[in-house]
Amino acid sequence: MTATMAAKAQAGVLPEIADPMQVAPKDARELSRLFFDQLAVLEEGTAEYQYARNTLIEMNVTLVRYAASRFRSRGSEEMEDIVQVGTIGLIKAIDRFELSREVEFTSFAVPYIVGEIKRFFRDTTWAVHVPRRLQEARVQLAKATEELRSRLGRMPTVAELSQLMSLSEAEVNEARLASNGYASSSLDATISATSDGEAALADFIGTDDHALELVEDFHALAPMLAELDDRERRIIHMRFVEELTQAQIGEHLGVSQMHVSRLLNRTLAKLREGMLTTS
Structure with missing residues (x-):
């Protein structure tokens, strides 16, 4: 940072930077403090405020590129796309940073940038959700x-x-x-040419889903389940939804495994009879 820039900053006048993205990282850290100091007293929405904010963003894009370089092996996405996503994190950091925190802006901003990039990979690059x-x-x-x-x-x-x-x-x-x-x-993707x-x-991948035939059975079973008493419904839920063993169900209900077996068989027989009657 030149002496002229420092003098202007001390006088409360933001220095003009022709190309903020070309500012060296060391100078960017010093200038960022000055711009943050002025940003805190400028009125939001004014031309001066926008200049200070935009300059801070452009001066610190190197932070985004540094963070983005750690994700080169994550997939085939263009690095520039990742940088754009990381820049969103940088902007959030700039809008939330305060000099009173007594922490370097770089230390404050990097978690925001990395978090935004990780969110991008988590939310947009997986075609289906996996753990x-x-x-x-x-x-x-x-x-x-x-x-x-x-x-x-x-x-x-x-x-x-x-x-x-x-x-x-x-x-x-x-x-x-x-x-x-x-x-x-x-x-609809074309995979090969045929005659x-x-x-x-x-x-090539379409098949008949025989499980669809169960939909009608489930609809018929629903009102019968509703007619069971609370204990019967609870046993059915624990056995077929929670997939507990009869011994585990007995522990929950305070009865023996043999008693659970009798209750379960009686309930299933009642449901089976109802299904045969409706069919």
């Missing part, structure tokens, strides 16, 4: 696969990945399966 642990395992799997492929000159086996990742083979397979949810294809022309993905 966080599997999302993280997918990243670990991608890194381990690339490392072993470079080292071995071939695709690694599940056992080799398991050893490098310190996970069981079942967990590696689970991470592989979860990776299928990272991106989706349209059912009749182009073929759509939907032509």
Whole structure:
């Protein structure tokens, strides 16, 4: 920062910066303090306020690029897209930062930036929702696969990945399966050419869902369940919804497993008879 800039700042006049994005990180830290100091007393909505805020954003974009560089292995998204998302976090940090916190702005801003980028990956890059642990395992799997492929000159086996990742083979397979949810294809996507022309993905993956036949049975069963007493409904819920064993149900109800078995059989027989009657 030049002496002229410092003098203007001390006089309460913000220095003019031709290209804030070209300001060196060290100078950006010093200038940011001055701009934050003025931003606190400027009236929001004025040209001076907008200049101070926009300059702070542009001077600190290097923070966003630094944070974004940590996510290069997360997927095929263009880095510029990730930077744009991270910039939203930077703007939030600028709007919420106060010099009275006595903390460096960089330390304050980076969690906002990283949080916004992670939210972007969590909310927009997975075609279907999978647990966080599997999302993280997918990243670990991608890194381990690339490392072993470079080292071995071939695709690694599940056992080799398991050893490098310190996970069981079942967990590696689970991470592989979860990776299928990272991106989706349209059912109208063309996958090959046939003698009749182009073929759509939907032509090959569509199957009859026989479970749909159960919908009518469920509708018929609902009023019968409503007619059961509280204990009968509770037993049915614990057995078929919570999937408790008869012994566990007995512990909840304070009765023996044999008594639970008799109650359950009697209730199921009542429901079965009602279903046969309605059909």
